[in-house]
Amino acid sequence: MLPVPENCFVPISEIISVEETELNKKQRNIGKWQKMTKLHAFTVYYVKKARNHRWRCSDVTFWCVDEHLCNQWIQALKELLEMQKSRPKQLLVYINPYGGKRQGKRIYEQKVAPLFSLASISTDVVITEHANHAKDNLFEVNIYKYDGVVCVGGDGMFSEVMHGLIGRIQKDSGIDQNNPKASLVQCNIRIGIIPAGSTDCICYSTVGISDPVTSALHIIVGDCQPLDVSSVHHNNMFLKYSVSLLGYGFYGDILKDSEKKRWMGPMRYDYSGFKTFLSHHYYEGTIAYQPAKHTLGSPRDKDSCRTGCYICKKSEQQLAEQHKDCGLKHEEGEEEWKVIKGKFLAINAVNMSCACPRSPKGLSPAAHLADGSADLILVRKCSRFDFLRYLVRHTNQDDQFDFPFVDVYRVKSFQFTSKLSEDNESNVMDIGKKRFGQFCRDHPACCCNIVNSTWNCDGETLDSSAIEVRVHCQLMKLFARGIEENCKDEAAYSQNSAEQLL
Ligand SMILES: Nc1ncnc2c1ncn2[C@@H]1O[C@H](COP(=O)(O)OP(=O)(O)OP(=O)(O)O)[C@@H](O)[C@H]1O
Ligand SMILES: CCCCCCCCCCCCC/C=C/[C@@H](O)[C@H](CO)NC(=O)CCCCC
Numbered sequence: 240m241l242p243v244p245e246n247c248f249v250p251i252s253e254i255i256s257v258e259e260t261e262l263n264k265k266q267r268n269i270g271k272w273q274k275m276t277k278l279h280a281f282t283v284y285y286v287k288k289a290r291n292h293r294w295r296c297s298d299v300t301f302w303c304v305d306e307h308l309c310n311q312w313i314q315a316l317k318e319l320l321e322m323q324k325s326r327p328k329q330l331l332v333y334i335n336p337y338g339g340k341r342q343g344k345r346i347y348e349q350k351v352a353p354l355f356s357l358a359s360i361s362t363d364v365v366i367t368e369h370a371n372h373a374k375d376n377l378f379e380v381n382i383y384k385y386d387g388v389v390c391v392g393g394d395g396m397f398s399e400v401m402h403g404l405i406g407r408i409q410k411d412s413g414i415d416q417n418n419p420k421a422s423l424v425q426c427n428i429r430i431g432i433i434p435a436g437s438t439d440c441i442c443y444s445t446v447g448i449s450d451p452v453t454s455a456l457h458i459i460v461g462d463c464q465p466l467d468v469s470s471v472h473h474n475n476m477f478l479k480y481s482v483s484l485l486g487y488g489f490y491g492d493i494l495k496d497s498e499k500k501r502w503m504g505p506m507r508y509d510y511s512g513f514k515t516f517l518s519h520h521y522y523e524g525t526i527a528y529q530p531a532k533h534t535l536g537s538p539r540d541k542d543s544c545r546t547g548c549y550i551c552k553k554s555e556q557q558l559a560e561q562h563k564d565c566g567l568k569h570e571e572g573e574e575e576w577k578v579i580k581g582k583f584l585a586i587n588a589v590n591m592s593c594a595c596p597r598s599p600k601g602l603s604p605a606a607h608l609a610d611g612s613a614d615l616i617l618v619r620k621c622s623r624f625d626f627l628r629y630l631v632r633h634t635n636q637d638d639q640f641d642f643p644f645v646d647v648y649r650v651k652s653f654q655f656t657s658k659l660s661e662d663n664e665s666n667v668m669d670i671g672k673k674r675f676g677q678f679c680r681d682h683p684a685c686c687c688n689i690v691n692s693t694w695n696c697d698g699e700t701l702d703s704s705a706i707e708v709r710v711h712c713q714l715m716k717l718f719a720r721g722i723e724e725n726c727k728d729e730a731a732y733s734q735n736s737a738e739q740l741l
């Protein structure tokens with residue numbers, strides 16, 4: 240711990256760097272030091288924690304009359320920093336120049352690169368030229384020489400980098416991603432997210448704020464947050480991985496509509512959200528799920544997943560035990576399946592809370608980042624007014640699961656088949672339905688859609704409506720530490736920069 244002004248201590252793990260400070264003539268001759276011939280100084284750059292989980296780089300300069308003592312301090316602090324083994328030294332950075340408000344390049348150059356350079360982190364930077372550039376590139380480069388991969392962009396950009404990294408690790412380990420039952424190999428190369436997208440839900444849910452400087456500092460100090468990843472398959476074919484939202488119905492329809500309005504930037508979601516709300520379509524289908532019995536929590540818990548979460552730690556221990564007994568047969572396939580049929584406005588499976596600036600507590604406030612489970616939220620057919628009440632509760636303190644038309648389950652895997660594909664499969668499709676357009680012929684006013692919705696997988700659409708999903712506990716890691724409990728003594732963090740005498 241290093242004492243800094245206002246009786247505040249900075250742990251070594253939150254020091255960014257230490258540098259000898261060149262004093263100009265004026266500084267050398269100020270105040271009571273006037274009579275002395277020469278002063279020496281060094282500056283410590285450290286993480287200053289501000290309100291709402293925001294981190295800033297602050298500095299304190301220590302003055303000293305003894306050059307040897309000053310150098311000893313610099314040396315000792317540098318050695319302590321060298322001992323912080325989880326800090327990255329070399330990073331591969333991908334910037335999406337077109338994500339969110341198209342500010343990715345500027346954000347990186349102005350806010351992030353100077354901090355990386357202050358922390359002596361070397362970087363290879365790739366500005367993407369097309370979609371899938373980052374993903375494809377990760378199959379070609381020597382990823383093992385990097386301590387982490389950073390993506391500058393939104394959830395879609397993160398998804399690309401995650402697919403590239405996980406896919407590459409499976410390929411190098413001889414694992415077939417098309418096998419829905421395969422035990423995937425954990426990816427230990429951490430991903431850092433510099434938020435510059437439209438929703439930035441993954442960053443917000445793992446850091447507590449979507450702020451590029453805060454995220455850069457979490458990368459610099461070498462934070463590590465494991466993350467659950469769901470694999471999505473259709474007919475033994477791998478489709479995608481998901482870490483945040485897998486949504487059918489409402490969120491799938493929003494995404495599909497908003498893709499045509501990309502030129503609107505982040506506003507497209509508000510526009511398509513309103514339009515989709517008015518359309519009030521619901522979809523018929525069957526869900527089969529396996530409850531997550533291994534995890535201690537429940538989706539209705541009052542406590543949320545926070546830094547050092549004991550529920551996620553417990554799952555980590557269970558995972559380590561599983562790895563030890565890897566020769567033993569998995570019980571997973573034998574566990575019970577529960578089946579639910581119905582008409583749904585939305586089917587949402589979330590691996591994390593999905594908190595974002597639009598909904599600071601998220602779609603499932605008690606979901607855990609790394610417990611090996613997802614929360615499956617089923618919103619059944621209800622009136623527009625009730626659906627609005629449900630949506631509004633995502634923005635206030637009321638319980639969004641406390642409605643008779645909303646059910647939530649903590650699951651480790653699930654399958655979905657739409658009524659339409661069930662009918663197709665059993666060859667009983669009524670061709671007449673097609674001629675009568677999209678809506679249910681028998682009840683034109685009921686909004687029951689006879690076409691399928693689309694799955695929204697972390698902001699990307701999936702081509703199949705029938706899917707098989709399995710949660711892989713802690714498959715990857717982020718440069719983050721989860722959301723910290725609110726710091727009570729915020730006043731202690733209120734000073735910008737300071738100077739101190741040794
Ligand atoms: N140079 C590029 N040109 C076009 N598309 C790109 C480029 N680089 C990346 N992409 C694609 O752009 C998509 C969206 O990017 P990104 O996630 O950064 O922003 P967003 O969609 O605005 O934000 P969010 O995902 O948070 O809603 C990604 O899926 C990615 O594949
Ligand atoms: C009357 C006011 C009601 C307001 C209700 C607000 C509820 C908002 C919940 C937002 C949940 C976001 C879940 C995250 C999904 C991301 O993986 C994905 C990719 O970035 N974003 C969207 O699909 C974009 C989804 C955008 C939804 C608007």
Ligand SMILES: [Ca+2]
Nearest residue numbers: 467590607612
């Ligand atoms: Ca989880």
